[in-house]
Amino acid sequence: MYLSNLSYVSEPALDSLTLAVSIEIQKKITVTMATTQQQHGTPPFISGQEIKGLLSYEDLIPTVERSLITYSTKKSEFCQPMRTKVDSGSTGLLLTMPCYSAPDSALACKLVTVFPGNTDLPSHQGIVTLFDPESGSLQALMDAEEITCMRTAAASAVASRHLAHPQSRTLALLGSGAQAFSHFEAIATLFAIECIRVHSRNPEKRAALVEKIMLSAKFKPDVMKVEDCESAKAAVDQADIVCTVTSSRDPVLRADWLPRLCHVNAVGACRPDQRELDESVTSAAFLVADSRESASSESGDVIVNKATVHAELGELIAHPERFREARASRGGLTVFKSLGLGIEDAATARLVWDLRMKE
Missing domain, CATH: 3.30.1780.10 (ornithine cyclodeaminase, domain 1)
Structure with missing residues (x-):
């Protein structure tokens, strides 16, 4: 019997009891080696x-x-x-x-x-x-x-749950990359979305996103429709939830394009010299950020627009009563500025x- 060679079990002369014991010993050695490799070997x-x-x-x-x-x-x-x-x-x-x-x-x-x-x-x-x-x-x-893609979309979905109207039915996506698709899937998890409007500067990418959404398990063809929009203004018209997930350095969204009751997840601009939101949006909205510190030092939507962050999202969730007056004073427009957290x-x-x- 050679236990050092795990593929070799016994000599022909071993009786059945000895053979069974040998197999059990070999199994234990194999499990021990696998456990040791997991604990001390290369991490997966x-x-x-x-x-x-x-x-x-x-x-x-x-x-x-x-x-x-x-x-x-x-x-x-x-x-x-x-x-x-x-x-x-x-x-x-x-x-x-x-x-x-x-x-x-x-x-x-x-x-x-x-x-x-x-x-x-x-x-x-x-x-x-x-x-x-x-x-x-x-x-x-x-x-x-x-x-990054999934947790960012999940954070926007959390913000939408606490800031958007619970009966929101129309979702507008400005941008056609991976974040646009993940935001559709995350928000469709929480809201009974019926209409998804898509706009980006690249018609081919826009069409590809429309097709990808229609193939998603979250897409319900009997109650949902997807619209390919040639302008951002057309995409956000009467939208309940808007997600800006672009790589633009200049604003792609204005307040006068939005309905009175609307929630915006602003995700794309992550540098002090980048903006997705026109100053008219941040000046009119109840503005929430994942982090005041990050927003005030990294977000052009806040820095360039000289915007006031009224609450962190975690604060708003834990203590909504503290922000009711400030939120009511801003009307029906809300914005979540997402920069991402470790x-x-x-x-x-x-x-x-x-x-x-x-x-």
Whole structure:
């Protein structure tokens, strides 16, 4: 009998009892080796495709909502410094976003590039590293593009739940990239959307997005329709929820195009010199951000427009009574300025890992 060679079980002379014992010993050795490899070997890389298969917005939206509340109201329970930003000139950014969140039992860091001008490559590329918060051991590397895409859309869905009219039926998407599609799927998870209007400057990408939406599991052909709009003004006409998910440096949305009751998720402009929203929008709206600190230092929609952030989203969720008067005084227009938080990435990465370990 040669236990060092796991493919070899016994000599022919072994009786059946000895053979059974040998097989059990070999099984235990195999399991031990696999466990040791998992604990001390190369950590797994979880691809974007695997993340898509593991995550659902039904799971992710409440996870992101909890992380937003923690960020704004439970400062002693997490540690997240401002992200480090390296500007590569006029083409893009390199960001590092570390975070520890005790409620999520998550210790993670995202390393991501943002290159809005990419045509054949994604605008966001990178990795999320997930560590064991007890030992510091590296547990996994994950595709940052998919995590960023889904947690950003989930945050907008959370904002829409607390700021948009609950009977919202018409969704306008300004932009035709990955974020536009993820925002449709996330918001359709919470709202009975009937009409989706799409506009971007590129007609081919616009048509591709329309087709992709119609193939989504979230699309219900018996009650939903998708409209390809040639202008942003036409897309947002009578829209209940508007998502600006563009790479534009200049405003793509004006207040006089919007109905009186409307909610806007402003996602695309993440630099001080970029704007998606005209000053008329931010001056008229009840403006909420994921982070006041980030909005005041990184968002052209806030900095250039000299806009006032009335609340952080986590504050609004936890203490809505504090903001009723300010919200009522701004009429029916609300805006969520999303820049993204490390705690959202950490919580999402932990959720992905936990779901993977259950399989």
